[in-house]
Amino acid sequence: MAEEMKVIYERPRSWANKVTHYCPGCTHGVAHRLVAELVDEMGLLDKTIAVWPVGCAVLGYEYFTFDSVEAAHGRAPAMATGIKVTNPDNFVFTYQGDGDLASIGMAEIVHAAARGWPITVIFINNGNYGMTGGQMAPTTLLGQKTTTSPLGRTPQTNGFPIRVAEMLAQLDGPAYIARVSLDSPVNIRKAKSAMRKAFNAQVRGIGFSMVECLSTCPTNWKLTPVESMERIRKEVMPYFPLGEFKVAQGVL
Amino acid sequence: MSDKVLMKGAEALAEGAIQAGCRFYFGYPITPQNETPEYMSRRLPEVGGRFVQAESEVASINMVYGAACAGVRVMTSSSSPGISLMQEGISYISGSNVPCVVMNAMRGGPGLGNIAPAQADYFQAVKGGGNGDYKRIVLAPSSIQEGVDLFVDAFELADKYRMVVMVIVDGLIGQMMEPVEFKTKVDVSTLKTPEWATVGRHGRDHANVITSLTLDAAGLEKWNLKLQAKYAQVERSESRIEEYQMDDADYAIIAYGTMARIAKTTVRVARAKGIKLGLLRPITVWPFPAKQLQAYAPKLKGALTVELAYRQLFEDVQLALCGKIPLGWFGRGGGVVPGPQEILAAFEEQFGKGR
Amino acid sequence: MERVSIDEQQCKSCGLCVSVCPVKILIISDRLNARGFRPAQCTDQDKCTSCSSCALVCPDIAIALYREVKA
Structure with missing residues (x-):
């Protein structure tokens, strides 16, 4: 009996097929892969322009086969706005970490969300500044030790972590806001479905969309990749609950 | 248009930019140049362009950066403290080799200073302001008519050299009224999207990437030498008096x-x-x-x-x-x-x- | 042909695929790849259920999955 091999999973076409610079077990790679899969599946390769951040994903443009620009730290939503305004039919997304988006770039993300223009933001929340060596981020949890909160983050000295998805969902501009987690196969499937909705919110011209991805940073967390996934479930999710915080009519 | 019209400087300069083919403007209010963004917000939609009021000068210049990557004629304007905030973006735009025009209606400083005419941003404009070895072409009109004429040159020079071109004026030129004639009208349909622009691949066999990042030192030195060669060419060809x-x-x-x-x-x-x-x-x-x-x-x-x-x-x-x-x-x-x-x-x- | 195909040169030995495989057929091998990582390896191709868990968690896009179908 003749047999053929059916493809269950292969690398996306939008993936440039290079070995990334990310540390072993870092979920940036997972988020990258989901982006590439969706760009393939939704036929967006020819019209995509990605805006990369300053942070671990600064070299993101090396790994994809669509057009890319590299923004200044925190300014990706402004740059994406400039690109989208000049080319409204293109698909424009930013990919930003928590220092980039929630600290130095807070003004840009809030106003991009408030304008509500159809751009998409993939937001990586791993609770620290990974690229610079694990300093405290706006998303660092209370009690969490980082290189700049060596005794653990306290409200008295460092203030409180920011829940970006909930905050932006208060605005009228966004069409789709969700928080997902990249900690397990089931949650990664859900993450992809949320990203699909976010991409669709732009493709269908409905409005601004953002997916916040709870992610790991095994190197700076000083945990193994597997322990890092467990930490997301045990420590991060209780503070940063998963869910859809804004779903405008027509987003699917 | 060949007749002279009486216009306020800040508005005439905005119209000059539009006649020069500018279709995208991003800016943030600051005195003494508010008439420029106000005029742009009225006029650009009439000519098929877009005006965006940004949340800050930092955002303005980065929106300009994005639009510049798409290869369109784009500008922003501001006044001294706002231009200071744009220095990061100007450095990135220069490091990425994309063109744009920035107008500075210079006012008294340092700090908040005042809104009276000044030329104290000269060093910032011609020597630097942002980080790294870069230059901008800086045009300094002394009348409204000259400013209008120079805007055509500003966009052409920006495109030709893929550089930031600054037009420096002050509140005096911005606020006075003079008869002005728009001699050159650029037909934007004749402007081609440059082959380096990030506008989506649309069948192109490779991805375009625009970045100011080069991690390896030898590579970045090589890139700097390329920029320096360009600046030397501009110095040889473009100085005017x-x-x-x-x-x-x-x-x-x-x-x-x-x-x-x-x-x-x-x-x-x-x-x-x-x-x-x-x-x-x-x-x-x-x-x-x-x-x-x-x-x-x-x-x-x-x-x-x-x-x-x-x-x-x-x-x-x-x-x-x-x-x-x-x-x-x-x-x-x-x-x-x-x-x-x-x-x-x-x-x-x-x-x-x-x- | 393999059901689980691991690109050993892409693998960084993070072990996430090993941790999520429901039928426990993935291990970290004792070989080194060109970058000095010990790549993941499948010990029993026939037991693979094509659940895709390993490919889903792999941050390095190193895993491809196939399944026989009757022609």
Whole structure:
């Protein structure tokens, strides 16, 4: 009996097929892969322009086969706005970490969300500044030790972590806001479905969309990749609950 | 359009940019140039363009950066403190080799300063401001008409060299009204999207990437050398100067922009008194017209630099002429604008009666 | 042909695939790849259920999955 091999999973076409610079077990790679899969599946390769951040994903443009620009730290939503305004039919997304988006770039993300223009933001929340060596981020949890909160983050000295998805969902501009987690196969499937909705919110011209991805940073967390996934479930999710915080009519 | 119309400077300059093919404007309110974004917000939609009021000057310049990556004619305008906030973006845009135009209606500083006319952002405009080794072309009109004409050049130079072009004016030029004629109208349908633009692949066999990042030192040095070669080419080809009453001049005033406009009256007053004074007015302050100044050195007994700042333009004059002829300087700061007689008095104090 | 195909040169030995495989057929091998990582390896291709868990968690896009179908 003749047999053929059916493809269950292969690398996306939008993936440039290079070995990334990310540390072993870092979920940036997972988020990258989901982006590439969706760009393939939704036929967006020819019209995509990605805006990369300053942070671990600064070299993101090396790994994809669509057009890319590299923004200044925190300014990706402004740059994406400039690109989208000049080319409204293109698909424009930013990919930003928590220092980039929630600290130095807070003004840009809030106003991009408030304008509500159809751009998409993939937001990586791993609770620290990974690229610079694990300093405290706006998303660092209370009690969490980082290189700049060596005794653990306290409200008295460092203030409180920011829940970006909930905050932006208060605005009228966004069409789709969700928080997902990249900690397990089931949650990664859900993450992809949320990203699909976010991409669709732009493709269908409905409005601004953002997916916040709870992610790991095994190197700076000083945990193994597997322990890092467990930490997301045990420590991060209780503070940063998963869910859809804004779903405008027509987003699917 | 060939008839003259009476327009306020800040609006005429905006219309000049539109006639030069600018279809995208991103900006943030700041005095004394608010009429420029206000005009853009009315006019750009009429010509199929887009005006966006950004949340800050930081966002404005990065929106400009994004649009510039798409290869369109794009600009922003601001005034001194706002331009300071844009320095990061200007450095990135320069490091990424994409074109745009930035207008600065300079006001008194440092800090919040005031909203009166000044030229104290000269160093920031011509020497740097942002990080890294980069240059912008800096055009300094001294009338509304010249500003309108220079906007056409500004966009062409930006596209030609893939550089940031700055147009520096001040509140005086922005707020006064003059008859102006729009001589050149660029048909934007003739402007082609550059092959490097990030506009989506749309069948292109490779991805376009625009970045100012080069991690490896040898690679970044190579990139810098490429930029330096470009800047050297601009220095060779693009410096401009106006020579006023210089044919028989014994002395020259060196001034640009508003200050040069006032100094022209000083020249006339001085000549009425028998002093053979002329004016050398850099139209490009970068590239600085050093060669043109040097050509006059053998004929001149001295030159007085006049500016609305403290020895900023003077530094470039010194670099060009130091040791060749006696140099004097006169300036006012903080938004105080000297009149023609005050300049003449300064000249006579430093150079005698000019005989 | 393999059901689980691991690109050993892409693998960084993070072990996430090993941790999520429901039928426990993935291990970290004792070989080194060109970058000095010990790549993941499948010990029993026939037991693979094509659940895709390993490919889903792999941050390095190193895993491809196939399944026989009757022609």
